[in-house]
Amino acid sequence: MTFRAPVRELAFALKTAGFEAVLERYPETDFETVEAILEAAGAFAGEVLAPLNRAGDQIGATYANGKVTPVPGFAEAYRAFARDGWTSLTADPEHGGQGLPKAVELAVSEMVQSANMSFGLCPMLSLAAIEALTLHGTERQKRLVLPKLVSGEWTGAMVLTEPQAGTDLAALAAVARPDGAGGYRLYGQKIFITWGDHDMTDNLVHLVIARTPDAPPGVKGISLFLTSKRLIDEDGELGSPNDFRPISIEHKMGIHGSPTCVMLYDGAQAELVGELNQGLAHMFVMMNAARLEVGVQGVAIAERAFQQALAFSQERVQGKALWSAGPSGPIYDHPDVRRTLMLAKAKIEAARGICLMTGVLADLAKVAASEEDRAAALVRQELLTPIAKAWSTDVGVEVSSAALQVHGGMGFIEETGAAQHYRDARIAPIYEGTNGIQAIDLSGRKLKTTNGSAMREVCAEILLTAEALTESPDLIQVGRRLAAGAQALEKATDWQLAHQGADSLTSATPYLKLAGDVIGGWVLARQALAAAGSDAPWLQAKAPLAKLYASQVLAQAPGLAEGVMDTLPEMAAITPDALVG
Incomplete structure (x- = not known):
């Protein structure tokens, strides 16, 4: 089924979310420019990424001999994605970015995730790494690593979870030992590492939480470290492989095209990000960025499932339809089917609006005219973030389930593709902090x-x-x-x-x-x-x-x-x- 990027809906949602107040602080960017960006992103999503979505589900990423191979076509799509500048939208121009508002990046991200959620996870995590290094990176990291992430030449991964420590980060056991030369050596095993390995770029950067041997117990002893698949010298040149590798990938309910890796760190060379024992605070820069992006994922997968169900409802002719003239009509003309689709559409628009409203607030928290206005925007952004993440991802599951229901028995058959959306949607309420944790946070x-x-x-x-x-x-x-x-x-x-x-x-x-x-x-x-x-x-x-x-x-x-x-x-x-x- 062909995916049509909802460009006009996104533009309208941005306007009603208060985006014009943000544009007032960007004199070189007008709304016509933003609409042109959305049109271009929608075209890329529909023409390049959406056609790979089915193969991502049916073939999936593969693992063999200590290496992960992405779905055929993903590497070429990623290189085109980076070449066209989609990895650099909001990054600081000082590091090669375009310096656009966060709300624009979220609107683009929705179309990317909707077209191909498995693919979209890779640049999404790079964005989180960019935000963390922009705020807490060392001069070396900003000089050598950040520009490569911004350009998309390298990708980033967020490395938190361990087998014995899921949400309870106080229980993590990974150790970073000083190497005597100002750096560290990482030891430990991590699980559920999204896009932790691939061959689409010549280097990957992992941001890993671990504790030093003399660190305080619990979360107060967590530090954040940067390590890369290949070593980086002082001129930015890539050297030999580092001492970490994937030892398997998970076999999952959905998002088969996104490799979820089990990673082993066996003395990997690493460097500290930010301050020692402040890793939890530094990590939450990434986590909060990812949580809003995951809320957008909920909207995105709901939109994709809805579009397919709406098209099916107009093609499937069955029984006497109340709003059809003839003896039979499309199921869209059955009142309950139309109610189901309209309610799904309403919830998509509501969730989209909440996510973009939160993105607008994130922008205003940085660029509003007065310190008072920036502080007020930050408070509301922080209030809405758990709602955007949890409520929107619940909508993603609910709408993809309703869309499958519109297909009837055909939806339960893998051939139609409706089941993939439901399977893909189900992870979003779980990762980046389960929705129960979001509720407790709120x-x-x-x-x-x-x-x-x-x-x-x-x-x-x-x-x-x-x-x-x-x-x-x-x-x-x-x-x-x-x-x-x-x-x-x-x-x-x-x-x-x-x-x-x-x-x-x-x-x-x-x-x-x-x-x-x-x-x-x-x-x-x-x-x-x-x-x-x-x-x-x-x-x-x-x-x-x-x-x-x-x-x-x-x-x-x-x-x-x-x-x-x-x-x-x-x-x-x-x-x-x-x-x-």
Whole structure:
């Protein structure tokens, strides 16, 4: 099935996410330029990357004799991707980058991930490495390594997880021993290392967390190290292979084209990134960048699955369709199928808006005119990041499942390709911090940072939008339900802040869902208002999408808030045996 990059939707979503405030700080970049970038990226995604997606699933990356070989065609596509400048969009011009806003890069990333999620993971992790080295790299690393990552000549990998230490980084055992010459030697095994090895470039850079022999216990003893597949001399020339290698790749449910490596470090030469024993903070620069990118992945795979389901629904003729004239019609004309597709579309637009809104805030946190405005943007960006990651990736799974359902039995058959989207989507709620961890981060950290004021300010702005909706006769009910949702979110926020321990932890996930549902409704409401009066059919659909979302999702917000606040003290006493019938 042909993939069509949603360029006009992305441009519209950027505008309604407040992107024009960012462009005011980029006098050399106008919106027409941004649209041209999106058009070019969409063409590359559709013409080069999308055709490789099926082979990525069916053939997959392979491992033999200590080396990983990517899917046929991936290497050529990657070299074209780097040559055309897609690896350097947001990087600092000082290091060879184009210095564009983060929100533009996220919009481009969505099209790349939608066309080929397995491929898109490789440059995504390089972007995270670029951000970490830009902030914390040494002069040598910025001179020799950073420009190569920015140009795409080399790729980066984020190396965190160990067999005994998943999320619990305090339990990691990898050791970096001083080598007596100002560097370190890395020892240990790491798992789940995405694109940890390949032959698409002549070098790979790993950013590895480990502890030195005399480091404090727990997370306070974690440091961040840079090591590369081939050694780099002081002139930037590549030398002999370093002492690390993949020892296997995982056989996964999905994203078969992305090699997930088990890596062995056997005395690999490495150098410190940033400060000793500050690796956790340095690593979170990468992690937070990757979390927003993964939220975009959720949107991307939902978009890809939706497009295929929408096309199938117009091709598949079955039974008497209520909205068809003849004795039979396409399943798109069956009310429940159309409702399913419209609700999927609404959730995609809501998730896209949340991710791009977070990207706009990331830009404003750097370039807003005043220190006060930059600080305010950063606070809201940090508040929305766990929502963007978790809620959007849940949407990815939900929409890809609904899209498979539209196919009926044909969706369960691998031949149609619908199952691949569902299988690929399922990893996104898991990696870069499971969605349960995102929920705990939201309720346990981000709310408390401002004692809830950041979320209350969001609720206040949502209520202003709800009031504006009541001035449009066609959107009055949307406004009422959006207002009720905002009030429910504010009430649940106050409850979360007033409760600690098990009560807060057990309600964290439904609280994040409530926040995502309501903020997603806010996105759709703003889009409906912005599209009012348009003659374009795709913009005329914004109001019906907002209405459907309000009736199917926002209407449930008050009940969901009640569930957040309805604790279950008996849960602590329920043993595993009690759950066995």
